[in-house]
Amino acid sequence: MDKKEIVSLDEIKILVNEFYTKVRKDELLKDIFNERIQDNWQEHLEKMYRFWQTILLDNHTYSGSPFSPHATMPIELVHFERWQKLFNETLNENFTGEKAEEAKRRAEMMATMFRHKIEYYKNNTPNPIT
Numbered sequence: 001m002d003k004k005e006i007v008s009l010d011e012i013k014i015l016v017n018e019f020y021t022k023v024r025k026d027e028l029l030k031d032i033f034n035e036r037i038q039d040n041w042q043e044h045l046e047k048m049y050r051f052w053q054t055i056l057l058d059n060h061t062y063s064g065s066p067f068s069p070h071a072t073m074p075i076e077l078v079h080f081e082r083w084q085k086l087f088n089e090t091l092n093e094n095f096t097g098e099k100a101e102e103a104k105r106r107a108e109m110m111a112t113m114f115r116h117k118i119e120y121y122k123n124n125t126p127n128p129i130t
Helices: 009-025 030-037 041-057 077-094 098-124
Strands: none
Touching: 009 030, 009 041, 009 077, 041 098, 077 098
């Protein structure tokens, strides 16, 4: 498959679908995601399309708080590292160009921020933010 630029919702859907296909097969991540998402995968994918469309294409189709659903997840540094690895693999296998590189940077920043916030709430509050 030829690598393409991320220029439209079509490419965002490829990115999200391919990435979550990897996540759902990954021994470290699949149970965590399946437990949280359960039978709502299509709804989750639709939300992720809107999220990345907003981030990468500046089409403001996503609203909400991306951190809240992650606040109580049983995830550690190793989970974030695997998530980042799979996300970057998906980008490298399918895409090229400025938006693909931006997606890597944005994902890394989000993972770092989420990890630090989760650790903070685990260590400093009796009940994590929800």
